[in-house]
Amino acid sequence: MNHLLEIDLGALKQASKPTLRQHLLNLLCQVAYKEGDFVLSSGQRSSYYINGKQVTLHPQGAWMVGWLLLEQLPAEAQAVAGLTLGADPMVTAVSMAGADCDRTLFPLIIRKEAKGHGTQAYIEGVALPEGTPVVVLEDVVTTGQSALKAVERLRGAGYQVNQVLALVDRLQGGAELYQQQGLTFEALFTIKDLQSRWAEINPA
Template sequence: MLILDCSPLTLSADEAREKLLYLLTQLAYREGSFTLTSGRYSDYYINCKPVTLHPQGAYLVGSLLHGLLPPEAEAVAGMTLGADPIVTAVSLASLQRQPANLPALIVRKQAKGHGTQAWLEGPQLSPGTRVWILEDVVTTGGSALQAVERVQEAGYRAEGILTLVDRLEGAEACYQEAGIPFRRLLTIEDIRAYYRARHTPER
């Protein structure tokens, strides 16, 4: 397993962002010829799970995303499966700083087939709790909006959407149209620039 050459616990925000870019380009990002789930062609592919499930990567993701949350945030939620490790990492990061003690909610893709038939997994929160929706990667924005709907149906307030990586393919405009605040840590161009700077042969 790839291990960073330093402890992420001691890094500044800028240093942490640099190390996270390194992990993403080493473990999550590939260039080539790829056919996506939609059937569309892409000249790159990104899967953040090898980073968000990496011990050091999870710490960096949790710390950096937590730093982008507004102080009034009271909980975080995300659509399974991509957001599962992210909401956990951000919740853990909230033990050390404000906004503090953020519970994590996981949004199911289908309602639970037994018992309470619930769409959300996690602690029961007070009605009107201010929840931020977390994503690993956003493309057109549909998945996060589904999570927004489920959170609202549960009686909570979906205050905004925060993503690790924005593919810059329409999600921001989608959220603006829906009236949902949107924040991102990185864009795909940040990752591509970092990757190419380190993989382009010198002439």
């Protein structure tokens, strides 16, 4: 199967949600999912690797991610945020999807370390009132620590954070960690979805 590097955006705009999900799953399997021997950012070894940025930095991929995640946001959410670098294109995509349907969602980017100059801030973006509801986004969840760091930074700044949304859940403890922290968690796909589709389009 050829890479979907030129998915027709006009057709995507007319597609149903299930069709969008299928296109996005296909793209994930074609450009983001790899099998082999890998060491993850968590330090764990894995027989597969998912580079979510291959999809979130893909023009049509970003568009699909933005719209599909937008549909998962609670009505009260006023901003979307995530830890740099994986969440950067995601918060932008969701914010732009919101703007297309007259819903204002401020994108916030959480630094891993405080800025070394100026305001020395951890959070980049428009300063919002204390208590503003923010949803944290993540591309690929393994242990859940990256998104949790973003949650902690946002809560420390006075924002209300009750939910994490992800592109892919590797089913390796992230959901359980979020539950322990009182966070609702949803992912568009799990690793089982990717591996099942991968097997279909790459028969042995």
